[in-house]
Amino acid sequence: MVSKKMLDLGNIRSGIRDIYEYGTKLAEKIGVENVLDFSLGNPSTPAPREVENTIRHIVTELSPKDYNSYTSAPGDKNSRLAVAKNLNARFGTDYDENNIFLTCGAAASLNIIFKAIIESEEDEIIVNTPYFPDYKVFIEGQGAKFVLAKCSDDLTLDIAELEKRINVNTKAVLINSPNNPSGIIYPKENIEDLVKMLNRKQKEYAHPIFLISDEPYREVVFEEESPEFLPNLYNNTLVAYSWSKSLSLPGERIGYILVPKKAIDYTDIFAAISGSARVLGYVCAPSLFQKVIKECVGVKPNIDVYRTNRNILYSALIEMGYVVPNPSGAFYMFIKSPNSDGRDFCERAKNYNMLLVPGEGFGMKEYARLSFCVDTQKVEKSINIFRILMDEYNKNN
Amino acid sequence: MVSKKMLDLGNIRSGIRDIYEYGTKLAEKIGVENVLDFSLGNPSTPAPREVENTIRHIVTELSPKDYNSYTSAPGDKNSRLAVAKNLNARFGTDYDENNIFLTCGAAASLNIIFKAIIESEEDEIIVNTPYFPDYKVFIEGQGAKFVLAKCSDDLTLDIAELEKRINVNTKAVLINSPNNPSGIIYPKENIEDLVKMLNRKQKEYAHPIFLISDEPYREVVFEEESPEFLPNLYNNTLVAYSWSKSLSLPGERIGYILVPKKAIDYTDIFAAISGSARVLGYVCAPSLFQKVIKECVGVKPNIDVYRTNRNILYSALIEMGYVVPNPSGAFYMFIKSPNSDGRDFCERAKNYNMLLVPGEGFGMKEYARLSFCVDTQKVEKSINIFRILMDEYNKNN
Numbered sequence: 001m002v003s004k005k006m007l008d009l010g011n012i013r014s015g016i017r018d019i020y021e022y023g024t025k026l027a028e029k030i031g032v033e034n035v036l037d038f039s040l041g042n043p044s045t046p047a048p049r050e051v052e053n054t055i056r057h058i059v060t061e062l063s064p065k066d067y068n069s070y071t072s073a074p075g076d077k078n079s080r081l082a083v084a085k086n087l088n089a090r091f092g093t094d095y096d097e098n099n100i101f102l103t104c105g106a107a108a109s110l111n112i113i114f115k116a117i118i119e120s121e122e123d124e125i126i127v128n129t130p131y132f133p134d135y136k137v138f139i140e141g142q143g144a145k146f147v148l149a150k151c152s153d154d155l156t157l158d159i160a161e162l163e164k165r166i167n168v169n170t171k172a173v174l175i176n177s178p179n180n181p182s183g184i185i186y187p188k189e190n191i192e193d194l195v196k197m198l199n200r201k202q203k204e205y206a207h208p209i210f211l212i213s214d215e216p217y218r219e220v221v222f223e224e225e226s227p228e229f230l231p232n233l234y235n236n237t238l239v240a241y242s243w244s245k246s247l248s249l250p251g252e253r254i255g256y257i258l259v260p261k262k263a264i265d266y267t268d269i270f271a272a273i274s275g276s277a278r279v280l281g282y283v284c285a286p287s288l289f290q291k292v293i294k295e296c297v298g299v300k301p302n303i304d305v306y307r308t309n310r311n312i313l314y315s316a317l318i319e320m321g322y323v324v325p326n327p328s329g330a331f332y333m334f335i336k337s338p339n340s341d342g343r344d345f346c347e348r349a350k351n352y353n354m355l356l357v358p359g360e361g362f363g364m365k366e367y368a369r370l371s372f373c374v375d376t377q378k379v380e381k382s383i384n385i386f387r388i389l390m391d392e393y394n395k396n397n
Numbered sequence: 398m399v400s401k402k403m404l405d406l407g408n409i410r411s412g413i414r415d416i417y418e419y420g421t422k423l424a425e426k427i428g429v430e431n432v433l434d435f436s437l438g439n440p441s442t443p444a445p446r447e448v449e450n451t452i453r454h455i456v457t458e459l460s461p462k463d464y465n466s467y468t469s470a471p472g473d474k475n476s477r478l479a480v481a482k483n484l485n486a487r488f489g490t491d492y493d494e495n496n497i498f499l500t501c502g503a504a505a506s507l508n509i510i511f512k513a514i515i516e517s518e519e520d521e522i523i524v525n526t527p528y529f530p531d532y533k534v535f536i537e538g539q540g541a542k543f544v545l546a547k548c549s550d551d552l553t554l555d556i557a558e559l560e561k562r563i564n565v566n567t568k569a570v571l572i573n574s575p576n577n578p579s580g581i582i583y584p585k586e587n588i589e590d591l592v593k594m595l596n597r598k599q600k601e602y603a604h605p606i607f608l609i610s611d612e613p614y615r616e617v618v619f620e621e622e623s624p625e626f627l628p629n630l631y632n633n634t635l636v637a638y639s640w641s642k643s644l645s646l647p648g649e650r651i652g653y654i655l656v657p658k659k660a661i662d663y664t665d666i667f668a669a670i671s672g673s674a675r676v677l678g679y680v681c682a683p684s685l686f687q688k689v690i691k692e693c694v695g696v697k698p699n700i701d702v703y704r705t706n707r708n709i710l711y712s713a714l715i716e717m718g719y720v721v722p723n724p725s726g727a728f729y730m731f732i733k734s735p736n737s738d739g740r741d742f743c744e745r746a747k748n749y750n751m752l753l754v755p756g757e758g759f760g761m762k763e764y765a766r767l768s769f770c771v772d773t774q775k776v777e778k779s780i781n782i783f784r785i786l787m788d789e790y791n792k793n794n
Contacts, residue, residue: 001605001662002669006513009672017470040467047461055456064444064452070437070647073414104501104650104679111678116403134675141676208398250467251684253501253650265398272399275406278531279538281508282501286683287648 009137015361016040016133019346023355036354036382038370041180041331043248045302045373051247054295058288067291071284073274075102075256079294083256086297091229099260101273102285102293104253106216106242107134111280113212113238113257114142116272121145123171125212128157129363130334132180132214144171148363155182155325155334159193166201172210172238173198177227178217181362181369182334183310183327185221191228198234208264211237216255219246219300221329222307231260238263243293245330246301254289306331309372309379316383320390331373334359338393340366348392352385406534412758413437413530416743420752433751433779435767438577438728440645442699442770448644451692455685464688468681470671472499472653476691480653483694488626496657498670499682499690501650503613503639504531508677510609510635510654511539513669518542520568522609525554526760527731529577529611541568545760552579552722552731556590563598569607569635570595574624575614578759578766579731580707580724582618588625595631605661608634613652616643616697618726619704628657635660640690642727643698651686703728706769706776713780717787728770731756735790737763745789749782 016039023037046052058067074080080097087095103109114125123144127135128151139146147170149162162173175194177186186194194211202209213230218241221227230237242255259270284290310327317324323336335356337345342359345368349356359367372379413436420434443449455464471477477494484492500506511522520541524532525548536543544567546559559570572591574583583591591608599606610627615638618624628634639652656667681687707724714721720733732753734742739756742765746753756764769776 001516002514002665003512003516003673006669006672006676007665009675010668010670011672021469042467047465052456052461055461059449059452059456064449064645068444068646068648070439072418104683107678107680109678111676115400117399119400137676138678248461249465251465251681251687253680253683268399268404271407272403273407275403275408276400278406279403279508279534280677281504281506281535283504283650284648286501286650286686288685289683290648 016357019355019357026353030353034353036352036378036385038372038374038382039355039357041245041371041373042250043245043331043373044375045248045305047248048299048302050299051249051292051296054292055288058291067288069287071287071290073277073284075100075285076287076290076294079290082294082297087258091232093232093260095258095260098270099258101257101259101270101277102290103255103257103277104282104285105244105255106214106240107138108253108280108282109240109242109255109257110135110212110214111138111142112273112276112282113240114139114144115280116269116276117171117210118142118144119171122169124167124169125171126162126165126173128162128175130155130179130181130359130367131363132176133361135174145169155179155184156186156190157194159190159197162194163197163201166209168205170201170205170209172212174212174214176214178221178327178329180217180330181332181359182325183330183332184325185225185227185328188228191230191233195234202236208236212240213237214240216242216245217330220303220306220331222303222310223328225328227329231258231262235260235262236264238269247296247299248302249289252286252289254285254293305376306373308376309374312376312379312383313370313372317386320387322386322390331371333370333372334362334364334367335370336367338390339396342366342368345389348389349385352388354382354385413754416752416754423750427750431750433775433782435769435771435779436752436754438642438768438770439647440642440770441772442645442702444645445696445699447696448646448689448693451689452685455688464685466684468684468687470674470681472497472682473684473687473691476687479691479694484655488629490628490657492655492657495667496655498654498656498667498674499687500652500654500674501679501682502641502652503611503637504535505650505677505679506637506639506652506654507532507609507611508535508539509670509673509679510637511536511541512673512677513666514568514607515539515541516568519566521564521566522568523559523562523570525559525572527552527576527578527756527764528760529573530758532571542566552576552581553583553587554591556587556594559591560594560598563606565602567598567602567606569609571609571611573611575618575724575726577614577727578729578756578764579722580727580729581722582622582624582725585625588627588630592631599633605633609637610634611637613639613642614727617700617703617728619700619707620725622725624726628655628659632657632659633661635666644693644696645699646686649683649686651682651690702773703770705773706771709773709776709780710767710769714783717784719783719787728768730767730769731759731761731764732767733764735787736793739763739765742786745786746782749785751779751782
């Protein structure tokens with residue numbers, strides 16, 4: 001009667017959202033202040049003041065038709081040009097509006113890219129573990145094979161592992177740095193090794209292998225270290241970007257796809273992106289927020305709270321003996337369960353009304369993900385619970 | 398290197414958008430006031446004052462996190478409830494938030510429905526000619542066969558023709574009333590005949606046949622006559638709605654899917670809709686406009702200009718001897734070319750800087766579509782050109 005695949009997806013749903021909904025119900029019962037909900041990547045800091053003011057300015061100074069009307073499918077020319085110029089200033093590129101396709105956020109960007117490049121059911125797209133669970137849904141949903149390559153123990157790319165997964169059907173490798181769920185930024189040498197390997201493999205198989213860079217957390221970095229700008233290192237890079245996290249606009253659905261002119265058959269790729277966006281029903285990115293982006297593309301995100309939370313949590317957890325990589329960006333921490341059973345760890349945390357997401361869905365069942373995009377008070381409250389949990393495990397040994 | 402299908406789609410693109418872009422370039426050359434551009438269905442009336450005020454109110458009175466945050470995938474509960482209550486008051490139904498799935502506009506609504514119900518490549522979805530061209534793109538894009546049934550000469554549904562197209566593979570019949578491109582509202586008896594026939598066929602093949610009602614123009618009607626509310630007449634109806642035209646918000650991408658509880662296996666359909674929305678990358682409908690809809694779902698559209706334009710054009714064209722059905726709703730007029738060659742008619746109109754869309758893309762090459770969602774002045778200017786064109790054709794005879 002309906003598609004079995006869609007029905008299963010609708011019923012299984014996202015594990016993250018399930019926990020979030022459990023938390024919402026718990027909050028109704030015991031009060032939101034008593035639930036330490038670290039499940040969802042919903043930015044806790046509001047949109048920066050400049051963004052807030054720009055929204056107000058647009059809707060009070062312009063007439064509705066000026067901001068509510070259709071734009072062209074790739075987006076308003078001036079908004080795309082503003083994005084291109086911002087990238088040019090930061091990364092020494094020479095992009096213009098024809099390199100930028102505005103989208104309804106990162107999930108849209110990724111699906112449009114996948115649908116544009118997938119040619120047959122034999123095509124494979126490789127993702128690195130740990131990974132954002134919806135990648136599997138999107139890649140399989142658009143008709144390719146979802147292939148996993150495990151990261152090294154420090155959760156950076158394991159180039160040898162990746163290389164083993166590449167074959168004649170490999171269409172693309174997807175990377176996500178800063179990473180969800182680990183917060184890791186893949187280091188420069190790690191990326192350089194990846195690029196060398198990919199170039200060698202492209203030659204070997206005599207066809208392009210795309211590097212898809214999912215970058216919603218590019219701007220959310222805590223130290224000097226920042227993620228490499230991949231199109232400058234590897235020609236066949238496609239970037240999927242979103243302002244959901246960097247400008248705290250997750251509900252507004254606004255992002256972009258960058259197709260660099262250096263990419264092979266750039267014109268065809270951009271045309272296929274346009275066709276794919278149309279087939280998926282994306283008429284244009286939301287028009288008011290296209291205008292907001294035009295003015296605010298250079299605005300820096302509010303990450304002070306995230307940095308504070310990261311610092312408090314990381315030093316406390318390490319001190320207690322937890323195994324956890326220090327997140328350089330994003331707002332997630334990937335914590336190894338003391339007994340290497342992430343689900344058990346999450347269940348025990350639930351007893352103290354602390355909500356984490358089991359690592360299983362991210363491809364690593366020994367771990368649990370904590371989203372620290374919350375009020376610092378909640379992070380502080382959690383410390384004692386982590387101590388109690390560690391004590392429980394120690395007693396059981 | 399990329400998907401051939403997506404590449405072709407991206408390159409062919411929408412005929413309507415091509416003409417619109419020709420018009421934009423022409424306007425740069427000879428001035429926008431000298432181009433009679435009737436190509437695009439971009440509402441000429443701004444969003445109603447209540448909508449404008451609500452947008453301003455939200456962004457000035459609420460804090461950014463209150464309106465920029467993620468909502469649940471089907472949308473904010475209160476917004477969905479507001480939509481359900483509005484339908485209940487108008488159509489005597491008993492819907493609640495669990496019948497409404499908010500989407501990024503009509504194209505999203507349709508694609509999500511198609512992806513949810515299509516089970517195999519053998520599945521067929523029947524569309525009535527004349528039809529909105531993207532239906533073909535969407536249905537084929539989501540993997541079913543696109544089947545056409547020709548309307549009667551008066552452009553209402555031809556039930557006998559439709560019945561001939563129904564077979565064991567028929568998954569759904571799609572209708573669109575008020576219709577794009579004709580403005581026709583299918584009359585009550587016409588719909589009743591359709592429902593009888595569908596019920597008979599469901600029995601014959603012992604499986605449900607969905608009736609998909611694409612309703613972006615439901616609110617844009619000129620007289621007492623209004624389109625039937627199909628879920629009250631046929632249980633297996635799925636409604637795809639959008640506020641693009643009724644509230645003049647086409648760029649903001651906001652609409653909904655209605656899944657009535659009376660539909661067979663309602664729970665499975667709603668779950669499959671959720672799965673499909675996720676696979677297509679629709680995380681949630683734009684959050685600010687979800688809030689706007691909550692307050693403005695009952696707001697009446699500004700259609701006075703459209704009615705005036707319709708009246709001026711229709712009486713003038715009929716008086717000149719054109720064959721054209723009188724649009725009861727929407728803002729399109731489907732005009733038969735005097736020599737039954739719609740493309741020729743559009744080319745001749747271009748000589749006078751008047752832009753129409755050839756009927757070919759809508760499945761009827763004898764016709765041309767005119768969008769009268771423009772300033773009345775432009776409609777008045779066009780009258781003389783229609784007269785000149787008719788004279789040209791008369792001379793050639």
